[in-house]
Amino acid sequence: MIEHFPVVVVAASLLSAFTILLSGIFNRKISYYISLGTVTFQLTLSIFILDYVTKYGTIRYWLGGWRPPWGIEYATDELGAYTLFIVLFFSFFATIYAKRVVEKEIEEYKIPYFYTLWQLLISGMCGVAVTGDLFNLFVFMEIASLAGYALIAMAGKRALVASYNYLILGTVGISFYLLGTAFLYAVTGTLNMLDAKILLSLLYENKVVHAAFVFYFIGLVIKMALIPFHIWQPDAYEYSPSAVTVLISTAMAKINAYALIRIVFSVFTTEFLEKFLAVWTLVAWIASAAIILGSIFAIMQRSLKRMLAYSSISHVGYIVLAMSFLNTKWGIMAAAAHLLNHSLMKATLFMVACGFIYKTNAKRIEELEGLGRKMPLSAAAFTVAAISMIGIPPTVGFVTKFYIILASLETGQFGFIAVMIVSSLLSLVYFWRVIEALYMKGHHGEVRRDDLPALMLYPALILAVLCILAGVFWLAKGVVFLESIAKTLEVVG
């Protein structure tokens, strides 16, 4: 029974997308409820999938009964099920959050189209998480990206240009991915990830395989917005509709990171990377530069959403840096944990930041003065997430840094410990400005409390509490789960 769930998750979203489009002709109010119902259903299924996979191992589903490597296979292992859960968990919260902001920001007649694209985006992301086929991953990624470009553009004005630039760079990135697949297909003649991995193990010296790896890496790194390729990202995050910012900065960003981990470890393996250790160390230092530069750019911003966008660029660096440790399990464990950790923190921060815009139209940091008293619960959620970003134990931000520090201690690369400490200090600098504006500046005296509506406030509060609870979980019991992910990706040490 549960073996069929991965394909049901993807299909449910696709089906509901077109149901919303059709039902929107008759009733525009119902779109939101169909969307929320579908996401809740998918989230329930993904919890069953995650539970099943941790107990009994990978779910392999052959579409149409065609055996791989000829047919398309959905292979959902621990990492895939975990990513699927992350995607749907944040889609769920973002959908709850979306109701009010969408009513405010999107014209009424466009609302069914909005939720149609919303479901297509979720469908694409789920597809990437469950698939075990290289070309299928490309198709799902394009479904998600195209829906994403259109959603960003729905805000109009500046968002149109932001979306256009994202479209150009995103398509260049995904085309590089396709080029990598072409090269891999030329030497192995297969598109199935497991089959490709087995066939590649004899071809590690092949020049075409090297070229394929470089194309995959560059393509996915453009999609992730690692530092030299980040130009599209701040505009896209800043100008898009609030609900879309929350979804793309959490689930969408993680899907690209997941695809990179999947290609690097499940198709090319650590054995391949160890042959090019010098190049891979260079990647680690580029990621470190991304961490530091992203934070410095964040300090220079005056708009709150843009500052958070640059902070996301810095956290993409964390994931790539964590991936670059090959001889220790702590590296990949940090990367896997950070998929959830960063989403938790960024979802809270963006929900509150967009909430400030919703309530008071305050976009710049200095306009936030006194909001700590006017909107105490939202400001509290923001502060908890900000503390987590800085990395104070036992929050989730600390867990990632702790694992990366463990990894660098184990491999003797002490430089990265310094990177972690500097990054924490820089985060303190840019979040301090916001916290200062919220609580310490502004006129004193009586302020009328006027917090966000419940549908926007509670998702942010729940995620803020989870920033702490998940941190405790990772430090206590979650290690076992992360170790099993490291084991499936064959990173040992």
Added chain:
Amino acid sequence: MDVAEMFLARYNYWSFVVLMLIGLYGAIAYGNLVKKIIGLSIFQTAIFLLFISLADVGKDIERTLGLKSGTAPIVWEKGIEEGYIYVNPVPHVLVLTGIVVAAATLALALALMIRIYREYGTLEEDELKELMG
């Protein structure tokens, strides 16, 4: 294999390289949004050309073993007896899917350009930057 053969017998691969570079240059270097999307389309099409070229698996065997290549991938007993090698159908399927994706991308980009033009009255990147401040 001499140099002439390397260039002439594999002309499709060379055109792939040239087209890909032209497309990538166009997508990145030009300031006009229409030119950018033209470049991007050339870039994507170049990748499809590579896939299609890969499909013709019999080309090298043809010369060494005296077999004929390039037939359709259908069961054809006479063809098997006479030593025909069929074309790999998988890349064609992939390219078909890829063309659909590329068309969707192009359509979305054109729709965005119409909206941008209505909003700002220009499609030049530097003018847009000025207007947006």
